[in-house]
Each structure stands twice: as structure tokens, then as C-alpha cells.
Amino acid sequence: MNSIAKNSIRWTCSAAVFFAVITLQQQKATAATLSGGWNYAIDSFSDGVTGGQVGGGEFEFYGIAVKETSDTAFVAINSNLSLAGYADSAAQRGNINYGDLFFNFSGQNFNTANANGNLFAVRFAAGNDSGVATTGVYSNVSAKSVTQLNSGFTNLTQFNTRVQSAGGTPSMGDLSATDPYFQQTGENTVLNSIGSGTKVGEISSLTPATLSALGLNFAQFNAVGSQTIGFSFNKSSMPSGNYIANLFAECANDAIALKGSFSQDSAEAVPEPSTVFGTLVGLSFLGIGAAKRKIKYRN
Known part of the structure; x- marks a missing residue:
């Protein structure tokens, strides 16, 4: 895999993690206005x-x-x-x-x-x-x-x-x-x-x-x-x-x-740390997969 391909994967993975963190932080900020529900x-x-x-x-x-x-x-x-x-x-x-x-x-x-x-x-x-x-x-x-x-x-x-x-x-x-x-x-x-x-x-x-x-x-x-x-x-x-x-x-x-x-349904719970980690890992792999597919299509 050439350096351009590696950089593309790194960039896509980092972007996926970044946006996942932003999304989860927004959810946490909303939930943080509550105490015990x-x-x-x-x-x-x-x-x-x-x-x-x-x-x-x-x-x-x-x-x-x-x-x-x-x-x-x-x-x-x-x-x-x-x-x-x-x-x-x-x-x-x-x-x-x-x-x-x-x-x-x-x-x-x-x-x-x-x-x-x-x-x-x-x-x-x-x-x-x-x-x-x-x-x-x-x-x-x-x-x-x-x-x-x-x-x-x-x-x-x-x-x-x-x-x-x-x-x-x-x-x-x-x-x-x-x-x-x-x-x-x-x-x-x-x-x-x-x-x-x-x-x-x-x-x-x-x-x-x-x-x-x-x-x-x-x-x-x-x-x-x-x-x-x-x-x-x-x-x-x-x-x-x-x-x-x-x-x-x-x-x-x-x-x-x-x-x-x-809300129309019950209020969303604050994500557990394990859920946050799993989401970040999942989105990271999705980002890597997307980058690989993009490189494959280029080749």
C-alpha cells in the first residue's frame, strides 16, 4: 500500500472518530442538564x-x-x-x-x-x-x-x-x-x-x-x-x-x-462509557473500510 493510500486511511479514520466524538459530546451535554433523570x-x-x-x-x-x-x-x-x-x-x-x-x-x-x-x-x-x-x-x-x-x-x-x-x-x-x-x-x-x-x-x-x-x-x-x-x-x-x-x-x-x-418517547439515556468506546471503534472501522474501497476503486 503506497503512502497516499495510508494517509487516506488515516485521514478518513481520524475524521470518523472526530465526528463521533462531537456527536457523543453533544448527546452528553444535553443529558448533563438532568440529574437522576x-x-x-x-x-x-x-x-x-x-x-x-x-x-x-x-x-x-x-x-x-x-x-x-x-x-x-x-x-x-x-x-x-x-x-x-x-x-x-x-x-x-x-x-x-x-x-x-x-x-x-x-x-x-x-x-x-x-x-x-x-x-x-x-x-x-x-x-x-x-x-x-x-x-x-x-x-x-x-x-x-x-x-x-x-x-x-x-x-x-x-x-x-x-x-x-x-x-x-x-x-x-x-x-x-x-x-x-x-x-x-x-x-x-x-x-x-x-x-x-x-x-x-x-x-x-x-x-x-x-x-x-x-x-x-x-x-x-x-x-x-x-x-x-x-x-x-x-x-x-x-x-x-x-x-x-x-x-x-x-x-x-x-x-x-x-x-x-x-419527548414523544422516553428521554434518551446518557451513553455508557462502553457504548461510547464501541461506537468510536465501529465508526473507525467504517472509516477504514470506506477508505479501502475508495483506494480499490481508484486502482
């Missing part, structure tokens, strides 16, 4: 407003996480707010709870998606001010604000200013506190509850023990709120693709958002 968003630990206290009080949201299998979505929330809510005589019902959890697959900002009927949402707190009758998954959702019923903030700018004035750091998990995804100013513009929608699925409550068995671990991020709330639903209730999910307290005293994606 859960996609986490961690919020500021100093932006929950509870009366005169900013940070660490009843309304402190620490994190939210989502895990998927081929047919089921699991959601977990870590905070200091009980699912029974927070007793407050200034609230219309005498109790302030979680708002509803919204999912937006449209790629539009929240208000635009809301106006176009493109929002999905989950009512998981049976005692909140949601405009739908029962807990569950809803499509074609129209969102509303219930902050005025719960002695809350009229807009996000007011909330951010209050937190910063007390030395806290406002944030929304995967979004900044001032992200234009949400309207920041105006009267009663924090849309945190389902106004109306079409029920398309049920939810099943999950205990902290069940969530732990599923690999959930907020503590790895030092997110150690007193409450871990979880539920699951059938993925057929929602589309596949990228989404932004968000959750506010009914008073908008804290909020969190998560960027994620639902």
Missing part, C-alpha cells in the same frame, strides 16, 4: 415575601423539577408553602395557596400564548382560587390574576422592588426576575391562576418517599424547603416539544419557571 430549576433562596420578612418565610419557593418516561410526566416542587395554604385574614378566603402550574409550548411570551389559547395548565392545589372545578390537566387555558383576592402584588416590578429593598435577590428559576416573557408592569398583570380551560387529564399525588425513589434530590442544590409536593400525569394530555413551565403563589409573593422539553 430530573430536570431542575432552582430559584433564589431570598425572594419569598411573607409579611415583613423577605427570604426564608412561608412563601419561599426553592425549586421545581420535572421527570418524564415514555408515557408519564412527574412534577416536584420544593418550597416552604404547605399544600393546605397559608392562613391570612387579608385574603378573600382567609387562605393563600399556590396558583396553578402553566405549560407553554408555543414559543410565544406568556401573554401572547394566553391570548391565543395556547396555554396548558395543571391545577394541583384543590384549595386555591382556580377558575376550574377540580384538580387535573387543562388545555386551551385562559389565565387570570388572583393576586388582588390574596393581598398580593399588583405586578412583578412591585414584587422585585420589594425584594431588592430588603436586600433579597429576586429571580424566577430558569428566567431572570425581569425577563420579558412576563409582563412586568400594569394593574393586576400577574396571571397566576386558570380562568377557564378544557380538562384533558387527571393528576396523581406523589409522596416525598415516592419522589425520592424516583431519584428526586433537591438537597444536592441546597434547596431544602420544608415542603416537597409532587404529582404525575399522562403525557398524552400535553404536546411534545420545548416548553416553559411557571408557577406563582396566589399573592405573587414568589414564583419560579422552568425550561424543559417533553
Whole structure:
């Protein structure tokens, strides 16, 4: 075999390995956003407003996480707010709870998606001010604000200013506190509850023990709120693709958002080292074979 042929084989083999490494690194980078199969968003630990206290009080949201299998979505929330809510005589019902959890697959900002009927949402707190009758998954959702019923903030700018004035750091998990995804100013513009929608699925409550068995671990991020709330639903209730999910307290005293994606099938596992090695070797031999065939045809 002449030197040109040898160089051709070396170049083809090296190229095959290079592109294999790039491809596998891209897969690994995508999978590395997960931990134990859960996609986490961690919020500021100093932006929950509870009366005169900013940070660490009843309304402190620490994190939210989502895990998927081929047919089921699991959601977990870590905070200091009980699912029974927070007793407050200034609230219309005498109790302030979680708002509803919204999912937006449209790629539009929240208000635009809301106006176009493109929002999905989950009512998981049976005692909140949601405009739908029962807990569950809803499509074609129209969102509303219930902050005025719960002695809350009229807009996000007011909330951010209050937190910063007390030395806290406002944030929304995967979004900044001032992200234009949400309207920041105006009267009663924090849309945190389902106004109306079409029920398309049920939810099943999950205990902290069940969530732990599923690999959930907020503590790895030092997110150690007193409450871990979880539920699951059938993925057929929602589309596949990228989404932004968000959750506010009914008073908008804290909020969190998560960027994620639902696949049509279960999420791909991170390749094992043996699989990576086997793929590289296989592609190398394919490259050598291609080079030899090319040389043979030239001869």
C-alpha cells in the first residue's frame, strides 16, 4: 500500500472518530442538564415575601423539577408553602395557596400564548382560587390574576422592588426576575391562576418517599424547603416539544419557571462509557473500510 493510500486511511479514520466524538459530546451535554433523570430549576433562596420578612418565610419557593418516561410526566416542587395554604385574614378566603402550574409550548411570551389559547395548565392545589372545578390537566387555558383576592402584588416590578429593598435577590428559576416573557408592569398583570380551560387529564399525588425513589434530590442544590409536593400525569394530555413551565403563589409573593422539553418517547439515556468506546471503534472501522474501497476503486 503506497503512502497516499495510508494517509487516506488515516485521514478518513481520524475524521470518523472526530465526528463521533462531537456527536457523543453533544448527546452528553444535553443529558448533563438532568440529574437522576430530573430536570431542575432552582430559584433564589431570598425572594419569598411573607409579611415583613423577605427570604426564608412561608412563601419561599426553592425549586421545581420535572421527570418524564415514555408515557408519564412527574412534577416536584420544593418550597416552604404547605399544600393546605397559608392562613391570612387579608385574603378573600382567609387562605393563600399556590396558583396553578402553566405549560407553554408555543414559543410565544406568556401573554401572547394566553391570548391565543395556547396555554396548558395543571391545577394541583384543590384549595386555591382556580377558575376550574377540580384538580387535573387543562388545555386551551385562559389565565387570570388572583393576586388582588390574596393581598398580593399588583405586578412583578412591585414584587422585585420589594425584594431588592430588603436586600433579597429576586429571580424566577430558569428566567431572570425581569425577563420579558412576563409582563412586568400594569394593574393586576400577574396571571397566576386558570380562568377557564378544557380538562384533558387527571393528576396523581406523589409522596416525598415516592419522589425520592424516583431519584428526586433537591438537597444536592441546597434547596431544602420544608415542603416537597409532587404529582404525575399522562403525557398524552400535553404536546411534545420545548416548553416553559411557571408557577406563582396566589399573592405573587414568589414564583419560579422552568425550561424543559417533553419527548414523544422516553428521554434518551446518557451513553455508557462502553457504548461510547464501541461506537468510536465501529465508526473507525467504517472509516477504514470506506477508505479501502475508495483506494480499490481508484486502482
